[in-house]
Amino acid sequence: xxxxFVPVGLSNRHLHLSQEHIEILFGEGYELTKFKxxxxxxxxxxxxxxxxxxxxxxxxxVRILGPARGKTQIEISxxxxxVLGVKPPVRDSGDLAGSxxxxxxxxxxxxxxxxxxIAAARHIHMHTSDAEKFGVKDKDIVKVKVEGKRGxxxxxxxxxxxxxxxxxxxxxxxEGNAAGIKNGDMLEVLK
Amino acid sequence: xxxxFVPVGLSNRHLHLSQEHIEILFGEGYELTKFKxxxxxxxxxxxxxxxxxxxxxxxxxVRILGPARGKTQIEISxxxxxVLGVKPPVRDSGDLAGSxxxxxxxxxxxxxxxxxxIAAARHIHMHTSDAEKFGVKDKDIVKVKVEGKRGxxxxxxxxxxxxxxxxxxxxxxxEGNAAGIKNGDMLEVLK
Numbered sequence: 001x002x003x004x005f006v007p008v009g010l011s012n013r014h015l016h017l018s019q020e021h022i023e024i025l026f027g028e029g030y031e032l033t034k035f036k037x038x039x040x041x042x043x044x045x046x047x048x049x050x051x052x053x054x055x056x057x058x059x060x061x062v063r064i065l066g067p068a069r070g071k072t073q074i075e076i077s078x079x080x081x082x083v084l085g086v087k088p089p090v091r092d093s094g095d096l097a098g099s100x101x102x103x104x105x106x107x108x109x110x111x112x113x114x115x116x117x118i119a120a121a122r123h124i125h126m127h128t129s130d131a132e133k134f135g136v137k138d139k140d141i142v143k144v145k146v147e148g149k150r151g152x153x154x155x156x157x158x159x160x161x162x163x164x165x166x167x168x169x170x171x172x173x174x175e176g177n178a179a180g181i182k183n184g185d186m187l188e189v190l191k
Numbered sequence: 192x193x194x195x196f197v198p199v200g201l202s203n204r205h206l207h208l209s210q211e212h213i214e215i216l217f218g219e220g221y222e223l224t225k226f227k228x229x230x231x232x233x234x235x236x237x238x239x240x241x242x243x244x245x246x247x248x249x250x251x252x253v254r255i256l257g258p259a260r261g262k263t264q265i266e267i268s269x270x271x272x273x274v275l276g277v278k279p280p281v282r283d284s285g286d287l288a289g290s291x292x293x294x295x296x297x298x299x300x301x302x303x304x305x306x307x308x309i310a311a312a313r314h315i316h317m318h319t320s321d322a323e324k325f326g327v328k329d330k331d332i333v334k335v336k337v338e339g340k341r342g343x344x345x346x347x348x349x350x351x352x353x354x355x356x357x358x359x360x361x362x363x364x365x366e367g368n369a370a371g372i373k374n375g376d377m378l379e380v381l382k
Contacts (some may be wrong), residue, residue, distance in 0.1 A: 070317060081366055090340045151346035154343050173270060174365050
C-alpha cells in the first residue's frame, strides 16, 4: 500500500489584488484585513469582498485573498464563467496572458482589468520535505486517485514545491463536486 | 488503438414529473409540450419550466423533461444543492429512497415531494448493438478517459443497455466542467 496521500482543499471563487487596485477599490492607503489564515503559510482570506461583473452577469461578494500581489488575478470555476459570460482558460496561477478581463466593483471605486480571469489548474503544494518523501520535484505532473461513488483519477496534476508550502492539493468547486470530495479528504498520489 | 469511443452529453438541472404532479402544477388534464427531442429516443425537453424551492434558496426556471414518469424525480448538481440547501445523494435514475425532498412551484399550483432530489450518477446509454461492439452488458461498470488540460479518468461509470437507447455518456455540469468537456466530445471507454 502506498503512503502517498495528500489532503485536498476545495477553492471557491476568489481573487488576488495588486496594491494599486486595492487602493482604487477601497481607498487610498487601504490595507487588506485578515479574516482567517489559509493552509499555505502567509496566505489569508480577507474580510474584504468585491463584486465581479462580466458581460452577462455578476458574482456578488467574492472574497479577496491576501496579501497583495504584483498583478490582480481572479480565480473562478467554469460554472461561474457561465454566470459572468466569460470563458476562463484553465491556467496555472500567474499565467494570465490572453485570459478574459472583468470589472471589479468595490465600496470606494471600480477597476476593469483587461486580463486575469482564469480557472485554476489543479495542483499540489508540497514542502520540500514532502517532495522528497513523495519522490517528485517542482513542476512534475502526477495523477491523483479519488475513491467512492464518484471515484476518478485526476490527471495532469501540477506539483509545486517550495520551502514555504504546506502539503495540500487544490481543486476548484466543479472538480470537488464532480469527485464528491470535501475539504480535508485524503487522496492518493499515483506514481 | 481502441475504437471504444462514446459521445458525451452534459445534463443541466432538470426534472421528471408524474402525471398527477403535472396536473397540480399546470392544471387538470394538462399535457407537457415538446421543446426539442433529446438524444435518447422518445425523450424530450419540454417548453414547461418550474421553480424548485429548498430550505435555503430557489432554482428558478428548471426545465421539465418528458414524457411523464411514474414518479417525480429532480436531478441537480451538488452545486445546485448548495443553492437549495439540500444534499442530493449521487444515485442512479429511479433510486430515490431516502433522498431529500423539495417544493416544486408551477403556474397553477405547487407540490412538495418528500423525496426525489438526486445528483445523477454518471452513466452510458447503449443500444444493444453498441454493447455487443463494446463487449459489455447492462449494469456493467466501466472507466472513461478524458484527454486534455483537465484530463481525468471517470471510474464507476454505469452501463445501461436497452434496444431503445442511443449511444451517449451522461455526466452533470459539475463533472463536465471539471473535465473541461462539452456536448458531443468523444471519450474513450477503457476496458
